Every structure is written in structure tokens, then in C-alpha cells.
Amino acid sequence: MNLPFTITFEKRVADIPKWLPAATSIGSVIVAFIVSGVILKMIGGEPLRVAKFFYEATFGSWATFSDTIVKATPLIMVGLACAVAFKMKLWNIGAEGQFYIGAFAASLVVLIPMVSPDSPKVVVIGLMIIMGMLGGAIWGFFPGYLKARFQVNEIITTLMLNYIAVLWNNFWIFDRWSDAGFQMTPAFEKSAWLPRVTDYAREYGTFIDGGGGLANFMTSIGLERISGMTLHLGVAFGLVAAVVMWWIFDRSRWGYEIKLIGDNPKAARYAGLNITRNIVLVMMVSGALAGLAGMSEITGVVHRLQERISPGYGFTGIIVAWLAKLNPFAVIIVAILFGALIVAGREIQPSGLSQLLQGIILFMVISSDVLLRYKVRLVRAQAAVEAA
Amino acid sequence: MSNDNLLPSGLPRIESLEMRGIVKKFPGVLANDHVDFDVKAGEIHALLGENGAGKSTLMKILYGLYHPEEGGIYLNGRPITINSPTDSLNHGIGMIHQHFMLVDNLTVAENVALGLKSSREPRLDLDVVSARVRELADKYGLRVDPDTVISKMAVGERQRVEIVKALYRGAALLVLDEPTAVLTPQEVDDLFVIFRQMAADGHALIFISHKLDEIFALTDRVTVLRDGRVTGAVLTSETNKNKLANMMVGREVSLTRERPSVTPGKARLKLENVSAVNEDGQPVLININLVVRSGEIVGVAGVSGNGQRPLAEAIAGLQRVGNGRVLMDDQDVTNLAPAQMFDAGLAYIPEERMHDGVIKDFSVAENFILQDHVRPPFAKGIFLNFKQIAAHAQELINAFSIKTPSRETLVKNLSGGNIQKLILARELARQPRVIIAAQPTRGVDIGATEYIHAQLLKQRSAGLATLLISEDLDEVKALSDRIVVLFGGEIMGELSHEEATPEKLGLLMAGEREIEKMIYTFDKGR
Ligand SMILES: Nc1ncnc2c1ncn2[C@@H]1O[C@H](COP(=O)(O)OP(=O)(O)OP(=O)(O)O)[C@@H](O)[C@H]1O
Ligand SMILES: [Mg+2]
Numbered sequence: 053m054n055l056p057f058t059i060t061f062e063k064r065v066a067d068i069p070k071w072l073p074a075a076t077s078i079g080s081v082i083v084a085f086i087v088s089g090v091i092l093k094m095i096g097g098e099p100l101r102v103a104k105f106f107y108e109a110t111f112g113s114w115a116t117f118s119d120t121i122v123k124a125t126p127l128i129m130v131g132l133a134c135a136v137a138f139k140m141k142l143w144n145i146g147a148e149g150q151f152y153i154g155a156f157a158a159s160l161v162v163l164i165p166m167v168s169p170d171s172p173k174v175v176v177i178g179l180m181i182i183m184g185m186l187g188g189a190i191w192g193f194f195p196g197y198l199k200a201r202f203q204v205n206e207i208i209t210t211l212m213l214n215y216i217a218v219l220w221n222n223f224w225i226f227d228r229w230s231d232a233g234f235q236m237t238p239a240f241e242k243s244a245w246l247p248r249v250t251d252y253a254r255e256y257g258t259f260i261d262g263g264g265g266l267a268n269f270m271t272s273i274g275l276e277r278i279s280g281m282t283l284h285l286g287v288a289f290g291l292v293a294a295v296v297m298w299w300i301f302d303r304s305r306w307g308y309e310i311k312l313i314g315d316n317p318k319a320a321r322y323a324g325l326n327i328t329r330n331i332v333l334v335m336m337v338s339g340a341l342a343g344l345a346g347m348s349e350i351t352g353v354v355h356r357l358q359e360r361i362s363p364g365y366g367f368t369g370i371i372v373a374w375l376a377k378l379n380p381f382a383v384i385i386v387a388i389l390f391g392a393l394i395v396a397g398r399e400i401q402p403s404g405l406s407q408l409l410q411g412i413i414l415f416m417v418i419s420s421d422v423l424l425r426y427k428v429r430l431v432r433a434q435a436a437v438e439a440a
Numbered sequence: 441m442s443n444d445n446l447l448p449s450g451l452p453r454i455e456s457l458e459m460r461g462i463v464k465k466f467p468g469v470l471a472n473d474h475v476d477f478d479v480k481a482g483e484i485h486a487l488l489g490e491n492g493a494g495k496s497t498l499m500k501i502l503y504g505l506y507h508p509e510e511g512g513i514y515l516n517g518r519p520i521t522i523n524s525p526t527d528s529l530n531h532g533i534g535m536i537h538q539h540f541m542l543v544d545n546l547t548v549a550e551n552v553a554l555g556l557k558s559s560r561e562p563r564l565d566l567d568v569v570s571a572r573v574r575e576l577a578d579k580y581g582l583r584v585d586p587d588t589v590i591s592k593m594a595v596g597e598r599q600r601v602e603i604v605k606a607l608y609r610g611a612a613l614l615v616l617d618e619p620t621a622v623l624t625p626q627e628v629d630d631l632f633v634i635f636r637q638m639a640a641d642g643h644a645l646i647f648i649s650h651k652l653d654e655i656f657a658l659t660d661r662v663t664v665l666r667d668g669r670v671t672g673a674v675l676t677s678e679t680n681k682n683k684l685a686n687m688m689v690g691r692e693v694s695l696t697r698e699r700p701s702v703t704p705g706k707a708r709l710k711l712e713n714v715s716a717v718n719e720d721g722q723p724v725l726i727n728i729n730l731v732v733r734s735g736e737i738v739g740v741a742g743v744s745g746n747g748q749r750p751l752a753e754a755i756a757g758l759q760r761v762g763n764g765r766v767l768m769d770d771q772d773v774t775n776l777a778p779a780q781m782f783d784a785g786l787a788y789i790p791e792e793r794m795h796d797g798v799i800k801d802f803s804v805a806e807n808f809i810l811q812d813h814v815r816p817p818f819a820k821g822i823f824l825n826f827k828q829i830a831a832h833a834q835e836l837i838n839a840f841s842i843k844t845p846s847r848e849t850l851v852k853n854l855s856g857g858n859i860q861k862l863i864l865a866r867e868l869a870r871q872p873r874v875i876i877a878a879q880p881t882r883g884v885d886i887g888a889t890e891y892i893h894a895q896l897l898k899q900r901s902a903g904l905a906t907l908l909i910s911e912d913l914d915e916v917k918a919l920s921d922r923i924v925v926l927f928g929g930e931i932m933g934e935l936s937h938e939e940a941t942p943e944k945l946g947l948l949m950a951g952e953r954e955i956e957k958m959i960y961t962f963d964k965g966r
Contacts, residue, residue, distance in 0.1 A: 303823050303824060304822050304823050305813055305814060305819050305822055305823065305824055306822065308806070308813055308824060309813070311802075312799055312802070312810070315799050315800070315801050316795070316799045316800070318795055318796050319795065319796050319797065319798060319799050319810070320799075321758065321778070322756075322758065322778065322788070322790055322796045322797065323778070323810035323811050324757075324777065324778035324779030324780075324781070324811055325779070326777070
């Protein structure tokens with residue numbers, strides 16, 4: 053080869069700078085956008101127009117942004133679910149199943165019913181949160197226990213449990229609780245709905261109509277209309293969960309143990325840590341977060357248990373956690389990006405475009421890991437010649 | 441005449457190799473500071489220095505793993521660039537690393553052929569490789585069977601495979617980074633025969649070791665590094681141990697140990713008829729009876745793999761005891777979990793410090809609280825108290841003079857000796873009543889060894905009960921009040937400090953119980 057330089061990969065010896073992981077993540081997203089643009093151009097599209105459209109469909113107005121956040125909400129929780137497991141190098145790819153079981157367990161509150169539908173919202177929703185998290189936790193417990201006790205590979209078990217969870221749900225909604233033969237249960241009573249922004253439209257709509265300081269302010273930021281906005285309380289669950297996870301990871305004894313076991317299980321054993329218990333616990337927490345996502349989705353968006361409540365949130369959560377480098381706050385940002393991709397996928401034709409972008413992002417993120425492990429240097433070929 | 445310039449392998453010799461003015465910086469350390477170093481054909485040149493002096497770094501530069509900031513490498517007087525291990529191999533430089541680089545589930549021949557071009561691409565030529573390996577092995581008496589799988593081999597054999605591999609690849613210069621650290625005395629002797637033969641054939645050898653005896657037994661010249669700088673380069677025949685120690689450490693180092701007389705107190709640790717089996721159901725401990733008293737160091741000698749590890753782990757709760765009892769302060773602690781053992785006052789310095797003793801990707805401070813992160817002052821409720829953790833780390837770094845750029849430095853960047861000091865500091869700071877120290881000074885420099893020995897003796901005077909497991913007979917002999925010898929999972933015999941001669945220990949270590957009894961009774965009768 054006669055290149056004027058050669059590329060060498062030198063294994064990093066020094067600690068990587070703190071900003072580098074974030075930089076590679078952001079860099080890979082940007083590169084993914086550029087690559088998608090090039091592909092679009094090659095097949096005769098107009099990348100810039102698509103980009104503009106993409107922006108308008110996702111962040112262009114409060115209404116579309118609200119849609120984006122609604123899609124991001126389950127992704128935040130599922131992303132956190134994956135992050136906590138990955139911290140301990142437990143490859144939980146069963147968030148999808150845990151999501152479904154969480155939704156199932158939460159709906160038991162209304163479908164059995166466990167409390168009267170006339171109970172106050174706090175009671176119904178509170179109970180549904182507990183049930184949803186419990187359901188997900190149980191679904192995480194099985195693979196966790198099998199892994200801890202018998203070294204059964206968690207990748208296989210969590211994957212398989214996804215199918216079981218979906219079929220389990222199907223059985224109940226087809227066979228037991230079907231609403232007039234449809235593949236869904238009857239709609240929940242209002243007491244089991246998470247509060248949505250639009251629900252306050254009448255109250256505050258009139259308020260804004262009436263004029264005054266607040267009304268002026270709302271109008272000035274383009275928020276004169278809030279009716280139709282589907283943003284629901286679930287996003288708060290996600291944000292609170294992120295803060296709690298950050299606390300656990302960075303401040304708590306347990307977070308220290310999770311990282312310790314993840315880094316070197318043998319030394320953890322020598323230090324007297326209970327690895328078995330920690331594996332089960334982490335899988336349960338992971339499952340509980342995914343279950344909470346399922347609960348939030350049925351109470352905040354669909355208001356019933358039905359087929360296909362998730363377009364693969366559990367799997368997207370894996371990408372979200374990875375791209376966020378397992379940092380809880382980064383999970384929020386990445387989840388919003390992927391929420392936007394889902395929304396855009398509905399708006400842009402062909403809809404596969406957004407999946408293409410997702411795929412390229414994932415590809416870039418994984419390959420950018422090389423930069424974290426190696427220093428890439430250009431060595432001038434001349435130097436080598438001179439020296440020889 | 442030109443044949444004189446070829447090695448038996450038919451490759452050209454490296455008449456001289458020089459490294460001039462090498463500078464290599466790592467964050468917070470100057471690992472090599474204008475280092476000059478050279479080696480000639482037929483010579484064995486020792487590289488000596490404390491842990492972290494920069495020996496491995498210098499050799500990794502020669503092998504193309506690190507790039508120096510300054511300086512050059514000259515082969516037979518001509519400058520060469522080495523950007524990767526491939527470059528260095530092409531120049532005839534081979535390296536045997538501090539940690540082996542073999543693929544466990546491949547055979548010797550497969551390992552040797554790995555990454556090389558086959559003589560009949562795209563098919564493999566393992567038969568050709570095997571034949572050549574046999575030839576090389578015969579030439580140097582290396583006793584290596586090309587068809588054996590690596591995982592079935594003992595450490596000593598693996599070492600020989602590494603050498604064959606380097607020779608096969610046409611190494612005319614061989615870097616040996618602490619090749620003897622994990623070998624038994626017998627294996628070391630065998631290896632030295634091979635090294636001398638290789639030098640006689642015109643190879644150039646660079647030899648790194650912390651054991652001064654080995655330096656004098658094997659090498660022609662010594663270069664000493666301290667804190668990245670060359671502090672001396674002398675002919676081995678014109679120096680002595682004290683001078684070398686002085687050059688390495690920069691002060692007088694005591695090579696002998698003062699054992700103050702201590703009257704042992706009550707029995708702290710007791711093993712009664714302890715037996716255990718491994719995962720495959722093979723017995724690894726057979727009927728062990730052992731007592732360690734307060735203020736006493738009991739040495740466990742023996743060739744490694746004869747039950748040392750199961751013994752330590754059975755006490756620490758990491759290996760299930762099948763039969764018998766383990767007692768600490770007369771409490772039955774058999775098969776308690778490790779955490780409970782630590783609570784009961786046990787400390788454990790594991791043999792594989794890098795794998796079992798520290799978390800490499802954690803900071804120094806974080807590594808100090810491995811067992812104690814659950815209790816105050818490090819724990820504050822369910823949270824960690826980072827202020828206390830930092831203060832504790834600084835205190836131990838100062839008290840044990842651990843060389844680290846800061847308490848936030850990741851442990852993987854510390855040198856071996858300093859990692860060992862860290863573990864020792866952590867375990868002693870927990871104020872244990874019983875400590876198991878497994879190979880506490882393996883791969884550790886003489887300064888740190890002196891320090892660690894002094895600490896163990898100091899704690900002995902303070903009433904600590906110590907079980908010292910070591911393959912280094914000098915160490916066992918120098919520190920222990922009593923010595924037991926393990927062979928095949930059994931205790932072959934027990935000798936007092938005075939009784940223990942290298943001959944008697946050697947016989948016991950070889951499993952000669954009968955002879956031992958004879959000598960024993962003979963001695964007693966005398
Ligand atoms: N990859 C690295 N990143 C940062 N610092 C490093 C790295 N490798 C080595 N160092 C530092 O450089 C110095 C020299 O290390 P080196 O491994 O060369 O020592 P050594 O003489 O081989 O010691 P030992 O006898 O323990 O093997 C040490 O202070 C070490 O902490
Ligand atoms: Mg070294």
C-alpha cells in the first residue's frame with residue numbers, strides 16, 4: 053500500500069478521559085444521521101427535507117413533543133431496567149416480557165377487581181404500581197434465581213420468558229377477559245387512568261381563555277392549547293426512577309456491590325459478598341422497572357390490557373441503556389431520542405426509515421467502543437521510511 | 441566464517457541491541473526517564489529494580505506494545521522503528537510475558553502456529569509445526585509434547601511452551617519478564633540450564649527477576665532501574681547482593697530477618713481432622729490437624745498444587761469442609777460464609793492477588809473497603825460515606841507507603857508490589873485475630889518484601905496468629921515458628937524453626953514421610 057500514512061491501533065494504557073464515553077455516544081448518533089442522509093440521497097430522497105420533517109413531527113410543537121415524550125416514557129423505565137442489570141454484567145434481554153407481565157399484574161387490580169372501581173384514584177393507581185412492579189420483579193426473579201443457583205445462562209432464559217409472557221397475556225385477553233370477542237379487555241374505569249395533560253384542558257383551557265398574566269405567558273411560549281396533549285403522569289415515574297437509580301449507582305452501598313460483582317465476581321466472593329442474593333435482587337429490580345413501564349403504558353395510554361401493548365420497547369431499552377453508557381440521566385435523553393424515532397416512524401414514509409436510523413445508530417455505538425479501548429493514531433509512513 | 445553469525449535455527453544473530461534515551465510517561469508517573477540499555481549476542485543481561493521501577497514498561501517498548509515519547513532503538517548499530525509486536529518479531533525479538541499468553545484449549549503446536557502463515561495455505565500444516573517444535577525442544581532439552589493441550593499442563597511446562605513458541609518464531613533476542621516467579625526451585629534449575637544453552641548458542645537474553653540469588657546464578661551483567669532511571673550497570677561478577685539492593689532501593693536493605701522471641705498465647709485457629717473434596721469429587725485435603733496460636737507464625741511449605749489453596753479457602757469459608765471442624769477462639773466456625781469469617785476476626789491475603797484480592801477497575805480508595813463497605817464509618821445507612829473512605833485511604837497509603845499517584849488511581853495501574861502492599865494494608869487495618877497470608881511476597885521486590893515481612897513480624901509480636909503459606913522456602917524458614925509441609929493434601933510432618941533444614945523440608949515436600957520419620961526420630965534421639 054502506498055498511503056502517505058498508516059493507521060495504528062494502540063491499546064489504551066491510561067484511563068480514558070471522563071468525557072470520552074459521552075463524546076463517542078453523541079458522535080455515533082451524529083455519524084448515524086449523516087450516514088442515513090447519504091443512504092437517503094443515494095436512493096433519490098431529499099435528506100434535508102426529511103430532516104426538517106422529522107424535526108417537525110417530533111419536536112416541532114408542544115403537541116408533537118408531547119407525543120415524543122409519551123413514547124419516551126416506557127423507554128426511560130425499560131432503559132433503566134436494562135442499565136441496572138448490565139451494570140452487574142447480567143444480560144437481561146427479557147425486559148419485554150417483564151413489561152408484559154407488569155402490565156398484566158397491574159390490570160389484575162381492575163379486572164379481578166382487587167378494589168372497587170369507585171375507590172379514589174390514588175388507591176387504584178397506587179395498587180397498580182405495586183402490582184406492576186411486583187409482576188415484573190417475579191418475571192425477573194426466575195432467570196435470576198436460575199442464574200445464581202445453577203449458573204443457567206440468563207440470556208436464554210430471559211429471552212424465552214419474553215415469549216411466555218406475551219402468550220400468557222394473550223391467553224387472558226383472548227379467552228377470559230375478551231371485550232366482545234376483540235383481543236382486548238374492556239376499558240378500565242377512569243379511576244385507573246393516569247392523569248393526562250389533556251384531562252386538565254377544560255379547567256385550564258378556560259383559564260387561559262380568560263386572559264391574564266399566566267395566559268399571556270403560556271401563549272408566548274406557544275402553549276395556549278393543551279387539549280389533546282396525551283402526556284401522562286408516567287413520565288414522572290420514569291424521572292423519579294432515574295434519580296433513584298442514580299442514587300443507587302453512585303451513592304449507595306448496594307451500587308458499590310453491584311459494580312464490584314460486575315467487575316470481578318471472584319474477588320467479590322473473596323471479599324465475602326453474597327453474590328447469589330445480589331444476582332437475584334438485581335434481576336428483580338430490573339424486572340420491577342420494566343414492569344412499571346408496562347403498568348404506566350396501560351394506565352397512561354391504552355387504558356386496557358390488549359395485544360401488542362409494546363412495539364418492542366423491551367428490546368429498544370437494551371439499545372437505550374447501551375447508548376447511555378448505563379448512566380441513568382443519559383438514559384432519559386437517549387429515551388427521548390428513541391421516542392422521537394418511534395413517532396417519526398409513524399409520520400414519515402416509508403416508515404422503515406426510522407428503523408434504518410435506529411439500526412445504524414446501534415451499529416455506530418457498538419463500533420465506537422473501539423475508540424474507548426484503543427487509541428487510533430495516524431503514523432506518517434515517511435517517518436518509518438526515514439528511520440529505516 | 442559467516443556461519444558463526446547464524447543461530448542454530450539458521451537465523452542471523454542479534455550482535456547488539458541498544459535502547460538509547462528512552463522516555464515513557466504515564467499519567468502521574470515517569471515510567472522510563474532517559475533509559476539506556478543494551479544487550480549482546482551470547483549474553484544474559486539482568487534487569488533489576490523495585491516494583492514499578494519501569495522494567496516491564498521498557499521491555500514492552502522493545503516489544504512494540506508501548507510507544508516511547510523519546511529515544512531510539514538500535515539493532516546492530518542501525519536505528520529501527522518498532523510500532524507493533526509484529527515489527528519486533530520481524531527483527532528477531534521475542535518476549536515471554538509476566539503473565540502467560542497461551543490459549544488454554546489448544547495444543548502446543550496449535551498455539552505455536554497461531555497467527556503464523558502456514559506452509560501450505562489455506563490448509564494448516566500442523567504436522568510440520570509439530571516436527572519443528574520437537575526438533576527445537578530436543579535441541580534445548582525443553583521436554584514439550586506438541587500434541588498436549590495447554591490446559592492439562594503445569595505452570596512449569598507452560599513456561600517451556602512459551603519459550604518454544606518464541607524460538608519457533610525466530611527469536612534471536614528473548615525478553616524474559618519474571619519467568620521464575622511461579623516456578624518451583626527444581627523447575628527454575630531446569631529452566632536455567634535451557635537459558636545457558638540458548639546464550640551459548642548466540643541468543644541474547646534479557647532476564648527480569650526480583651530474586652537476587654537467581655541474578656547471581658544466571659546472568660553476566662546487571663542493569664538496575666530506580667523510579668524509571670538507570671542507577672547502575674555492572675558486571676554480575678563484580679558486584680554483590682548488598683550493592684545491588686542498595687542500587688535498587690537507594691538505602692540499606694536488610695536481607696536477613698530479626699525474629700524477636702515471642703511466647704505464644706492461646707490457640708486462635710484450630711483445624712481438627714479437616715478433609716475436603718474439589719468439584720470433581722477428588723480429595724484435596726486429607727485429615728488436616730493444625731493449631732495456630734496467638735503470637736505465632738505457622739508456615740505451610742510445599743510444592744504448589746498440593747493443597748495450599750484448598751487449605752486457605754477451607755478456613756476462609758470459600759471451600760466446603762467435608763469432614764472435621766475449624767475452630768476460631770474455640771468457636772466452631774466450620775463452613776461459615778466468608779463474610780461471617782471476616783466478622784469473626786479472620787483476614788486473608790489470597791494467592792492470586794490480581795484476580796481475587798483486588799478489583800482492578802476500582803480506585804485505590806474503593807479497594808480499601810471491599811469487606812467493610814457495609815459498616816460504619818464507611819457506610820452511612822444505605823449510603824456510602826465518601827469522606828471517610830477517602831480519609832481512610834489516605835491514612836493507609838501513608839502508613840504503608842504505597843506508591844500511587846493518588847487514592848483515586850485505578851488499581852490496575854499500580855505495580856505488583858504496591859498492589860500487594862495495598863492488600864496487606866487493607867487486611868491489617870481490619871485488626872484481625874487470625875491472618876492467612878498466601879504467597880505474600882511473590883513477585884514483590886526486596887524493599888517491599890522486607891517491609892511486608894517486618895509487618896508480619898510486628899503483628900506477631902502484637903499477638904496476631906498467622907498462617908503463612910509460601911513456596912519460598914527462605915521466606916517460610918525466616919519467619920515461621922513452626923513449619924508444616926503439605927503433600928497431596930496431607931500434612932507430611934511438622935518441624936520447629938530450629939529443626940527445619942532445607943534438606944528435611946525438601947524430603948517432606950517430595951512426600952517422603954518414612955524418611956522424615958527416621959530423620960525426625962534420629963534428631964530427637966540425638
Ligand atoms: N498502563 C499503565 N497506565 C498507567 N501507569 C502505568 C501503566 N503501566 C505501568 N504504569 C506505571 O509505570 C510504572 C512502571 O511500571 P512497570 O510495570 O514498568 O514496573 P515494573 O518495574 O515492571 O514493576 P514490577 O516489578 O511490579 O513488575 C509504575 O509506576 C506503574 O504504576
Ligand atoms: Mg513488571
